[in-house]
Amino acid sequence: MADTAHHYDETMPLEYRTEESRLNILGFWIFLGAEVALFATLFATYLVLFQRTGHGPTTADLFEIKDVMIETLLLLTSSFTCGLAVFEMRRRRLTGLLVWLLVTLLLGAGFITFEVREFIHYVHEGATIQTSAFLSSFFVLVGTHGAHVSLGIGWMTLIIIQLLQRGFTPRTARKVFIVSLYWHFLDVVWIFIFTLVYLTGMVM
Amino acid sequence: MGANHHHETFPWKHIVGFILSLVLTFAALWIAFSSGLATKAILVGIVVLAVLQAVLQLFMFMHVTESDSGKIQTINMAYSFFIAIVVVAGSIWTMAFVL
Amino acid sequence: MKWSEFFVTGEPLIYAADVSIVLTMIGIVFVLTYFKKWKWLWNEWLTTVDHKKIGVMYIISAVLMLFRGGVDALLMRAQLTAPNMKFLDSQHYNEIFTTHGTIMILFMAMPFIIGLMNIVVPLQIGARDVAYPYLNAISFWLFFVGAMLFNIAFVIGGSPDAGWTAYFPLAGNEFSPGVGNNYYAVALQISGIGTLMTGINFLVTILKMRAPGMTLMRMPMFTWTILITCVLIIFAFPVLTVALALMTFDRLFDTQFFTMANGGMSMLWANLFWIWGHPEVYIVILPSFGIFSEVVSTFARKRLFGYKAMVYSIVGIAFLSFIVWVHHFFTMGAGAAVNSFFSITTMAIAVPTGVKIFNWLFTLRKGRIRFTTAMLWSLAFIPNFVIGGVTGVMLAMAAADYQYHNSYFLIAHFHYVLIAGTVFACFAGLHYWYPKMFGHILNERLGKWTFWLFMIGFNICFFPMYFLGLMGMTRRMYTYSAGLGWTPLNVVASVGAALMGIGFIVLCYNIYYSARYGERDMTGDPWDGRTLEWATSSPVAHYNFAVIPEVKDLDAYWEMKKSGKGFEIDEEKLKPIHMPSNSGRPFLISIAFFFAGFGLVFKWFTLAIIAAVFIILGLILRSFDDDDGYYISVDEIKRTERLTGKGA
Numbered sequence: 005m006a007d008t009a010h011h012y013d014e015t016m017p018l019e020y021r022t023e024e025s026r027l028n029i030l031g032f033w034i035f036l037g038a039e040v041a042l043f044a045t046l047f048a049t050y051l052v053l054f055q056r057t058g059h060g061p062t063t064a065d066l067f068e069i070k071d072v073m074i075e076t077l078l079l080l081t082s083s084f085t086c087g088l089a090v091f092e093m094r095r096r097r098l099t100g101l102l103v104w105l106l107v108t109l110l111l112g113a114g115f116i117t118f119e120v121r122e123f124i125h126y127v128h129e130g131a132t133i134q135t136s137a138f139l140s141s142f143f144v145l146v147g148t149h150g151a152h153v154s155l156g157i158g159w160m161t162l163i164i165i166q167l168l169q170r171g172f173t174p175r176t177a178r179k180v181f182i183v184s185l186y187w188h189f190l191d192v193v194w195i196f197i198f199t200l201v202y203l204t205g206m207v208m
Numbered sequence: 209m210g211a212n213h214h215h216e217t218f219p220w221k222h223i224v225g226f227i228l229s230l231v232l233t234f235a236a237l238w239i240a241f242s243s244g245l246a247t248k249a250i251l252v253g254i255v256v257l258a259v260l261q262a263v264l265q266l267f268m269f270m271h272v273t274e275s276d277s278g279k280i281q282t283i284n285m286a287y288s289f290f291i292a293i294v295v296v297a298g299s300i301w302t303m304a305f306v307l
Numbered sequence: 308m309k310w311s312e313f314f315v316t317g318e319p320l321i322y323a324a325d326v327s328i329v330l331t332m333i334g335i336v337f338v339l340t341y342f343k344k345w346k347w348l349w350n351e352w353l354t355t356v357d358h359k360k361i362g363v364m365y366i367i368s369a370v371l372m373l374f375r376g377g378v379d380a381l382l383m384r385a386q387l388t389a390p391n392m393k394f395l396d397s398q399h400y401n402e403i404f405t406t407h408g409t410i411m412i413l414f415m416a417m418p419f420i421i422g423l424m425n426i427v428v429p430l431q432i433g434a435r436d437v438a439y440p441y442l443n444a445i446s447f448w449l450f451f452v453g454a455m456l457f458n459i460a461f462v463i464g465g466s467p468d469a470g471w472t473a474y475f476p477l478a479g480n481e482f483s484p485g486v487g488n489n490y491y492a493v494a495l496q497i498s499g500i501g502t503l504m505t506g507i508n509f510l511v512t513i514l515k516m517r518a519p520g521m522t523l524m525r526m527p528m529f530t531w532t533i534l535i536t537c538v539l540i541i542f543a544f545p546v547l548t549v550a551l552a553l554m555t556f557d558r559l560f561d562t563q564f565f566t567m568a569n570g571g572m573s574m575l576w577a578n579l580f581w582i583w584g585h586p587e588v589y590i591v592i593l594p595s596f597g598i599f600s601e602v603v604s605t606f607a608r609k610r611l612f613g614y615k616a617m618v619y620s621i622v623g624i625a626f627l628s629f630i631v632w633v634h635h636f637f638t639m640g641a642g643a644a645v646n647s648f649f650s651i652t653t654m655a656i657a658v659p660t661g662v663k664i665f666n667w668l669f670t671l672r673k674g675r676i677r678f679t680t681a682m683l684w685s686l687a688f689i690p691n692f693v694i695g696g697v698t699g700v701m702l703a704m705a706a707a708d709y710q711y712h713n714s715y716f717l718i719a720h721f722h723y724v725l726i727a728g729t730v731f732a733c734f735a736g737l738h739y740w741y742p743k744m745f746g747h748i749l750n751e752r753l754g755k756w757t758f759w760l761f762m763i764g765f766n767i768c769f770f771p772m773y774f775l776g777l778m779g780m781t782r783r784m785y786t787y788s789a790g791l792g793w794t795p796l797n798v799v800a801s802v803g804a805a806l807m808g809i810g811f812i813v814l815c816y817n818i819y820y821s822a823r824y825g826e827r828d829m830t831g832d833p834w835d836g837r838t839l840e841w842a843t844s845s846p847v848a849h850y851n852f853a854v855i856p857e858v859k860d861l862d863a864y865w866e867m868k869k870s871g872k873g874f875e876i877d878e879e880k881l882k883p884i885h886m887p888s889n890s891g892r893p894f895l896i897s898i899a900f901f902f903a904g905f906g907l908v909f910k911w912f913t914l915a916i917i918a919a920v921f922i923i924l925g926l927i928l929r930s931f932d933d934d935d936g937y938y939i940s941v942d943e944i945k946r947t948e949r950l951t952g953k954g955a
């Protein structure tokens with residue numbers, strides 16, 4: 005194969021040690037590229053439709069900056085703690101890794117809780133996914149991100165279980181690294197939701 | 209390469225990254241609500257800040273240039289941004305005629 | 308829901324189809340049981356992760372779909388042969404052109420190409436498998452169940468009928484209340500996910516698993532085209548995923564994306580569809596260019612002329628094909644600035660496309676040409692495709708397109724590029740690489756019969772359509788009146804279609820005939836090939852290469868042969884080979900996808916949720932799976948190599 009193991013002496017991070025791991029990590033990066041295209045399409049849809057509110061409420065009627073900021077800070081912090089988890093992993097500290105993963109998970113769960121509350125609140129105000137093109141595209145864009153975060157929580161849980169069972173192996177290390185990429189990526193997507201959906205919706 | 213991570217004992221890079229992302233977030237907030245700029249200028253400002261923060265995450269947290277596939281990873285991300293801009297700006301532009 | 312609604316009733320053609328489906332199923336079960344082949348089917352095929360077998364399954368499915376789509380086509384031609392025909396009513400006609408288009412592009416052309424790339428790409432780059440063999444199996448099975456889901460629509464629940472482009476508002480609940488368009492949304496979604504995975508898989512495979520010495524600029528042209536095709540897949544398919552998801556939401560949950568009220572925007576669907584749709588046509592044409600390049604250079608016995616120019620033009624297409632999509636709806640009214648911009652980019656993309664024509668022509672120049680079947684397809688491709696391309700540029704002029712749009716002129720254009728491009732390439736590739744798949748050569752005499760029948764039939768069928776279009780005949784009309792003067796050309800077109808049908812039958816007979824009497828390929832290199840796949844035995848050993856070849860130049864195998872020795876295997880250097888284990892999980896997960904999809908189509912959400920639980924379970928099991936594959940011992944490798952005559 006093009007590059008054999010000898011490029012990677014023992015000093016390399018554990019997650020890059022095997023050929024399989026290196027392929028998987030690269031593959032996941034490519035997948036993230038596809039995810040960018042996916043979210044871009046959802047953003048495009050939202051931005052084309054968000055002023056088409058029909059008889060329903062407008063962005064200015066609905067959004068409240070306080071809730072949004074709480075969600076944003078939760079997710080931003082979780083991205084940071086997720087980075088710390090990988091940092092601990094590279095220092096080979098299993099407990100540190102587990103603790104930071106757990107914190108990340110909890111912050112993620114907090115984010116989801118607030119988001120669900122926000123959605124329920126909207127529905128109570130009569131703003132449902134069926135009300136208008138704006139709300140359809142809002143719920144689907146933000147909901148797709150939320151679904152990704154929820155999936156990430158489930159996935160991270162599986163990896164924590166495997167870490168507890170097996171400790172550090174090239175395989176578990178690679179999984180932690182990949183889930184961390186996923187998690188940071190979701191934060192990137194949220195930054196754009198924060199900017200293009202909420203802030204834009206409130207200033208326009 | 210990631211090798212040097214072994215020698216670090218304190219996550220400086222992450223902390224700096226985190227603080228920067230907080231700063232950028234609150235800067236966007238300020239521009240949006242307190243700067244008094246025209247709407248267009250606000251939009252440009254906050255989008256620029258968002259892009260900056262995305263780049264920050266990519267480099268400081270995700271280490272996009274890391275490993276011997278770093279080049280591929282970077283090109284991949286750059287190309288995906290190109291596609292994103294095409295899809296978003298292109299759709300807005302071509303659909304602008306619809307009332 | 309009543310049973311009489313669940314099953315499609317009231318059409319003699321449908322009843323005939325019902326009967327033949329049931330008979331075929333009974334026949335398959337009987338044959339498998341009688342010859343005790345169930346275990347073989349499971350072990351060798353359903354659970355395989357071998358890229359070559361997966362490729363073969365793709366191609367078999369594609370040929371089946373070609374049959375289905377072809378029958379649709381012949382039914383349409385039968386209806387249009389004479390004015391005021393009563394053979395099909397308008398509803399039935401709508402359903403048939405919808406399934407024809409969808410099946411031909413997504414379930415015939417794509418899988419045929421993906422099948423060939425599965426078989427050939429790892430061999431061409433000197434690899435033992437793809438980057439993610441397990442994922443590859445998932446890709447195939449997702450495509451397969453997607454295709455099956457789409458195909459049962461016409462007997463269970465009713466076919467989609469809003470065209471392969473499924474424009475809103477026609478495709479919305481208001482105008483298409485049945486389940487037909489749910490099938491469209493869900494089945495394409497499932498197989499589309501499979502395609503996306505394939506894109507990632509092969510991109511990583513090509514970037515990371517090439518034999519030592521094979522730099523990017525020493526890659527065979529087919530591999531290059533696949534590389535760029537993967538890029539197109541990776542960035543275009545997510546757009547389709549979203550568009551279909553929004554369609555599904557509109558149809559199942561009454562959202563307002565593409566509706567006519569509450570702010571919905573039906574034209575946004577067309578926009579999203581074509582952002583995917585135009586790259587998609589390049590996804591099926593680029594690999595075809597790759598196939599023709601391989602075939603032309605092999606049978607002209609020359610290195611491909613202007614290799615670098617070819618590479619750059621392909622890379623250029625990766626950019627340009629994403630910024631031309633509006634040419635599919637110039638007439639929607641986006642205004643002069645938008646139309647002009649996309650008109651210009653569209654004409655620009657004809658440039659890199661045109662460059663390649665010269666590459667092939669100059670490769671042929673002074674070559675010692677052998678007129679094999681594969682070569683005939685490639686030679687015929689050049690002028691026919693040029694006709695399609697030139698008329699494409701005519702369509703690209705926005706102002707002129709107001710005349711051509713949605714007329715038979717357009718129909719003729721895209722069949723000239725899709726058939727003379729993609730279909731000819733699939734046939735060329737099939738004949739060319741057949742020995743690699745099955746160990747014997749497809750009969751050349753029958754192959755040439757297919758070629759002449761199909762190629763001539765194709766021109767007789769589609770050339771008149773340019774003129775029908777100019778005479779005012781629009782696409783998707785199910786009948787016309789006698790006074791319009793369209794009858795003679797329609798009769799001619801139908802004759803051509805019949806010839807193509809006969810050509811296809813000859814091809815099928817050829818597959819059967821060659822399996823029984825075909826010439827066995829003992830050398831592994833029947834065409835005096837130039838690239839690494841010809842350095843393996845035919846059919847290829849499970850592990851592809853006993854030792855990984857070293858590449859010193861473009862046309863690696865040709866250089867090895869020229870230096871005197873060919874590809875020699877030094878038995879001393881053999882090492883145990885690591886291979887991935889088979890797994891039944893991809894197949895089973897995909898079955899769950901089928902039921903989830905079926906549940907969504909009929910809004911049976913309990914079924915969909917139960918199936919989704921099974922899918923998640925499959926993913927969790929995979930996550931805890933520790934299977935590291937197995938090793939093939941040196942002894943076994945030696946035995947295999949001696950048997951095939953390549954070793955020692």
Ligand code: HEM
Nearest residue numbers: 588592634635657696699700702703711712713721724725
């Ligand atoms: C020389 C480069 C090409 C140019 C300039 C070109 C241009 C166009 C234009 C302007 C249209 C829209 C016409 C209309 O709707 O009025 C069109 C339609 C189409 N083209 Fe091309 N084309 C080119 C190559 C191809 C290739 C290589 C393929 C596929 C292999 C292809 C497949 C199609 C299909 C399927 C449609 C019609 C889809 C539909 O409306 O159902 N084209 N082309």
Ligand SMILES: [Cu+2]
Nearest residue numbers: 585588634635
């Ligand atoms: Cu196009």
